Amino acid sequence: MTEATTAAPPASAVPFDRWLAARGERAEQALERMLPPAGAHPARLHEAMRYAVLGGGKRVRPLLVYAAGEAGAAPAAALDCAACAVELVHAYSLVHDDLPCMDDDVLRRGRPTVHVQYGEALAMLVGDALQALAFEALAATAAHGAGASATAAMVAELARAAGSQGMAGGQAIDLASVGATLGREAIEDMHRRKTGALLRASVRLGGLCAADAGAAAADSHARRMQALDRYADAIGLAFQVVDDILDVEGDAATLGKTAGKDAKQSKPTYVTAVGLDAARRLAGQLREQAREAIAPLGEAGRRLAGLADLIVLRKS
């Protein structure tokens, strides 16, 4: 799906901010190429798909793919495919989540949500088509240096992360929990599915792209995947804890979406379960756990450490 196969420069050579901007831009371009042109038949669907995906979003999941993949010298073109895949799943989930039968949200990234702009029926099809496109993007890793076995493993991984025991399952629990009081463990379980599973998959997909790369491959790959797993567990939960904190603290201007929404909808959150202070402490602990998990990767894990900071310290 992409022409660019230049290997990434060594992690140490580029300051984190510049790496972040470069990979963010790279993800943007990969998504731009992966999405059908707005004029392709059926044009309105394709226009709406592009509206849903392009020109917004922090691209946290693609950045995790790149950081994890580059820690293992994965082929850059395969990482582009996997980065697209996780972001397309994320984008589809937002479109469906915003629908009237779900959260009924009219504002996303400071713009009208897809169903407000294009109608409910088309918004549903946009989400459906984006999920399919995610797997098409991931399948393309096989032709871009990842190796077909790694591709098959990645498809299984992303499917589980997106499915009924992952993201979609977390949303079902979220639905059922409106007005309920959940304890800390139940909230954690919901978060790990709803948001954590896809973040975790992003890290693992990056790692899996590197399965065939390098010399003393099998052994060092297994150890790298272990470190990535622990890191992914920590940041997966941290992300949603911080989201819950921001939902209480933030305002609509910074978030680009309606603040205090969860409270208004009587949804249990980490903050309602343990309080704001405990939630903040947990976020800090998870950031430490994430940094410790990737310590064995040395310099190669530096980008991942930076992303853990970004996730926990973000203001929106």
Place this chain on the structure above:
Amino acid sequence: MTEATTAAPPASAVPFDRWLAARGERAEQALERMLPPAGAHPARLHEAMRYAVLGGGKRVRPLLVYAAGEAGAAPAAALDCAACAVELVHAYSLVHDDLPCMDDDVLRRGRPTVHVQYGEALAMLVGDALQALAFEALAATAAHGAGASATAAMVAELARAAGSQGMAGGQAIDLASVGATLGREAIEDMHRRKTGALLRASVRLGGLCAADAGAAAADSHARRMQALDRYADAIGLAFQVVDDILDVEGDAATLGKTAGKDAKQSKPTYVTAVGLDAARRLAGQLREQAREAIAPLGEAGRRLAGLADLIVLRKS
């Protein structure tokens, strides 16, 4: 995903009706195993997914997978995975299609539709999770004898068939065409995407499961795929033409869904475009084309010929 790896008996040994019943049952069991148990957390989502998939449906797409795969001696366990994948995509599309924002249907296979039974929000998640499960099932072909390269090719194939240039795209065109007058070519284009793409993918996935099988593999596989492609084109269109005919002719009792629905919703169909007689003639011609396409496969194509008859001559 399955324990059963017994090779299929030679096509000539078993009468078509018995083959049909056996493969239908096999698909049912594979789906039963592939779907998470109803008690698995989140239980209501899993219960609804099983409600949407099990205990109904003609399993035309799985049967096409088996027939095409057995024509090339594909591993039976890989065919089970691919058969699940196409049926799960079909099932998800029905759940979303029935939603109030789409066709707003309350009856499917003689039972309340998923959103009537479980609510709109959960029905949307059921569809989303079933699509993810389809790709999980397909990824499992790699571990069941299909070969990882074939698996990667199959994922790309199914994703395209389900996505914005396939099924979801066809539904977007369908949405936009309400109240419009479409010519024969535009109707064909819509049908080829909306229904044809997934039927075509079913045939091709069966064929691709056999990519690694047999002796003089590469050459005979390429010729078999050519024959399957032509067959798939014909039956893909035939299926929807017959659907359009049955929508006019049928009654709710036979169809298990509301008859005359398309006409009531002012949707253009093959019958409105060319008339009932011409639609019937076309169905007959497509059946002939399908049979001719697989003539080069000889005895190995006998099941596919039987399925072409089934698709064109069905009464519901």
